[in-house]
Amino acid sequence: MxxxxxxxxxxxxxxxxxxQVPGFIEAYAQHIEARRAEAQEGLQGFQETARRFFHGDMDVLVEHYRSSEDPVFQSDAQSVSVLLQRARLLEREWQAMQQPWYAQAWHVAIAGEARLRSEVWQGYRFQxxxxxxxxxxxxxxxxxxxxxxxxxxxxxxxxxxxxxxxxxxxx
Known part of the structure; x- marks a missing residue:
């Protein structure tokens, strides 16, 4: 007995x-979408500069900043590079969350960015x-x-x- x-x-x-699994997957997707929008907004001015002077190529813009004689531009090159890497990471995560439910579950559990998963877990409310x-x-x-x-x-x-x-x- x-x-x-x-x-x-x-x-x-x-x-x-x-x-809890579908709720956590949804929370992860929403977190990614919000961070992605934030990253895109942070790069918006630099993207406009890259469009005007470098045919939209952000990597060429960063390289131009790095090779500049001006120490301010050299410093900004590192900042823009970090922002660009973050935006690309979030874009890849967002693309993964546009897949079918089983691919989303696999991505969140196995292939997702550990730091982002941890951020979502910290704020997740069980339901x-x-x-x-x-x-x-x-x-x-x-x-x-x-x-x-x-x-x-x-x-x-x-x-x-x-x-x-x-x-x-x-x-």
């Missing part, structure tokens, strides 16, 4: 964890969504968690208490 309650508790835990996608994630996680723990328990039990075949002992 206790084993049944443990299974139910494990299933409920998996369900509650699973319903129980009753949307079909959240329910499906919850049930899937609950079943997988219950199956994995049950299989590990059975493996551990077979290693600790092996069953001996009575027929083999007779011979």
């Amino acid at each position: 206790l084993r049944s309650y443990l299974r139910l508790t494990l299933f409920a835990l998996g369900l509650l964890v699973g319903v 129980v969504l009753l949307a079909p996608r959240a329910i499906a994630w919850g049930i899937a996680c609950a079943l997988v968690l219950a199956w994995v723990v049950e299989a590990l328990g059975m493996l551990l039990a077979s290693l600790l208490w092996p069953r001996r075949n009575d027929r083999l002992r007779r011979y």
Whole structure:
């Protein structure tokens, strides 16, 4: 009887964890979109300069600043370069979040930027969504968690208490 309650508790835990997945993915996507817009706004003036003088090529603009005799431009080259790298990173993350749900989940869990994922995790508010996608994630996680723990328990039990075949002992 206790084993049944443990299974139910494990299933409920998996369900509650699973319903968080779509919410976290959505929070990550919104975070990326907001940071991307902010990065684009920060580069807007430099992009206009690059359009006017360097056919829109930001890398040529940065290189021009670096090769300038003026120490102010040299210093700005580093700042613009950092802004440009950040904007490109956020653009790649945004593109990844435009994929189907399973690619989004894989990206957030495995391939996503760790620092951005950590920022989202810090501000994430746990919620129980009753949307079909959240329910499906919850049930899937609950079943997988219950199956994995049950299989590990059975493996551990077979290693600790092996069953001996009575027929083999007779011979």
